[in-house]
Amino acid sequence: MNMKTKDSPDQIKDKAHKVLERAKQQNNDGINLNDYTLGDEGKPEGTLHSEEEIPEDLKESMDKVGIDVNEKKSGLYLQTGNKYDLCVSNTPGIELLPIKEALKKYDGTDGKLNLQDYLWKAVPYDKDQYTAEAAIQEISQGYFIYAKKDRKTVFPLQSCLFVNLPGMKQVVHNIIIAEEGSELDIITGCSTHRIARKALHLGVSEFYVKKNARVSFTMVHNWADDTNVRPRTGIILEDNAEFSNFYIVMSAVRNLQTNPVINLVGKNSSYYGQTLIYGKGNSYFDTGATAHLIGEGSKAELISRVLAIDSAHVKARGTIIGDGKDVTGHIDCSALILSDHSRVDSIPEIQARNPQVTLTHEASVGKIADDHIEYLMSRGLSESESINLIVSGFLDVDTSPLPKKLAKETEKIIKLVSEAEMG
Numbered sequence: 001m002n003m004k005t006k007d008s009p010d011q012i013k014d015k016a017h018k019v020l021e022r023a024k025q026q027n028n029d030g031i032n033l034n035d036y037t038l039g040d041e042g043k044p045e046g047t048l049h050s051e052e053e054i055p056e057d058l059k060e061s062m063d064k065v066g067i068d069v070n071e072k073k074s075g076l077y078l079q080t081g082n083k084y085d086l087c088v089s090n091t092p093g094i095e096l097l098p099i100k101e102a103l104k105k106y107d108g109t110d111g112k113l114n115l116q117d118y119l120w121k122a123v124p125y126d127k128d129q130y131t132a133e134a135a136i137q138e139i140s141q142g143y144f145i146y147a148k149k150d151r152k153t154v155f156p157l158q159s160c161l162f163v164n165l166p167g168m169k170q171v172v173h174n175i176i177i178a179e180e181g182s183e184l185d186i187i188t189g190c191s192t193h194r195i196a197r198k199a200l201h202l203g204v205s206e207f208y209v210k211k212n213a214r215v216s217f218t219m220v221h222n223w224a225d226d227t228n229v230r231p232r233t234g235i236i237l238e239d240n241a242e243f244s245n246f247y248i249v250m251s252a253v254r255n256l257q258t259n260p261v262i263n264l265v266g267k268n269s270s271y272y273g274q275t276l277i278y279g280k281g282n283s284y285f286d287t288g289a290t291a292h293l294i295g296e297g298s299k300a301e302l303i304s305r306v307l308a309i310d311s312a313h314v315k316a317r318g319t320i321i322g323d324g325k326d327v328t329g330h331i332d333c334s335a336l337i338l339s340d341h342s343r344v345d346s347i348p349e350i351q352a353r354n355p356q357v358t359l360t361h362e363a364s365v366g367k368i369a370d371d372h373i374e375y376l377m378s379r380g381l382s383e384s385e386s387i388n389l390i391v392s393g394f395l396d397v398d399t400s401p402l403p404k405k406l407a408k409e410t411e412k413i414i415k416l417v418s419e420a421e422m423g
Helices: 009-026 056-064 099-105 129-136 370-378 383-394 404-422
Strands: 075-080 083-089 094-098 143-147 157-163 169-178 183-192 200-209 214-222 228-237 242-249 255-258 261-264 270-279 284-287 290-293 299-308 313-322 327-337 343-352 357-366
Touching: 009 129, 056 075, 056 157, 056 183, 075 094, 083 094, 094 099, 099 143, 099 169, 129 169, 129 200, 129 228, 143 183, 157 169, 157 200, 169 183, 169 214, 200 214, 200 242, 228 242, 228 270, 261 270, 261 299, 270 284, 270 313, 290 299, 290 327, 299 313, 299 343, 299 383, 313 327, 313 357, 327 343, 327 383, 343 357, 370 383
Parallel strands: 075 157, 143 169, 157 183, 169 200, 183 214, 200 228, 214 242, 228 255, 228 261, 242 270, 255 284, 261 290, 270 299, 284 313, 290 313, 299 327, 313 343, 327 357
Antiparallel strands: 075 083, 094 143
């Protein structure tokens, strides 16, 4: 893997402070990081020792994002605020650790992996004020997942990140490494406690998928209507590496902005990403993905399904950059507008940088056709039942790129979350 020259901790902090100063002067995002606090500095780490000790109210919140403590799993990571509560790893050869512990353990001594070689390589620390804030905090907390060569998960690894205090700034840094020939299935849920009003979530996630490795990642967000959310994700895929990514958010949020960057540097590497958004209330979503096809024969598919109701505004972006020889990419966005005041912007972009690429895109945005509703009502359904049936069909997403067990879990999560949010 081609790693950039590593900056020293002092260089990182110096550059990050300059990024924050510029952001403060421009204020083009409308979020002042000084309005939030870490909030739980005195809380000890690792206060729980088993899943049986998880409080019932937290179990209920976990269940809303598809994390069932009673199901078999390869491991579980639970974090409330900026301190982890529980970290359990059940599969030999696949390690799950709090990121702070992982950085101490994997320090390059005795021939071991040096995690510092991966820190801030898939996501630049000076990308924007949010990555800069995470860099200044050094490592607040987060998880490290490490699949050793040829090791595979039998059941999904699960993690839950929980914002639990009002005015909190949750800063998370996750690193996931899948070594050659390994396979990882991961489900992550993020949520807020009912008292955690006006909170901010900053989540940095770096994925490194080595030769012939495969990662499937399902993320479910369930935020409060006054939460600001800023995930920052980078993915690097080597030769024949595969990554399937499902992102689901069906709750109201104040402002959510995410655009994972996938660098397909390896020959015949592949990425499949599907985003499912149900925008409601006064929510604002700016979501998308950028896939950079570099390795010969690499391919990417970016799919989004959007529902917008009330006064929600959703921007559904997708960018594919074709640099390598014989690469292929496709963007597909479909959206239903369910109220007079909601809005959806579909923004696909394809860039062909040599003649040996095949890049395509399609998009459709509109309301539910009246004749579809009338047809279902003629079959005995009420108007609301007809609309719900059409919406349910719209949410029937393709999970076939996922392994069978994870596909079933993802379908169950979508059904559970859609029923809870749509009644």
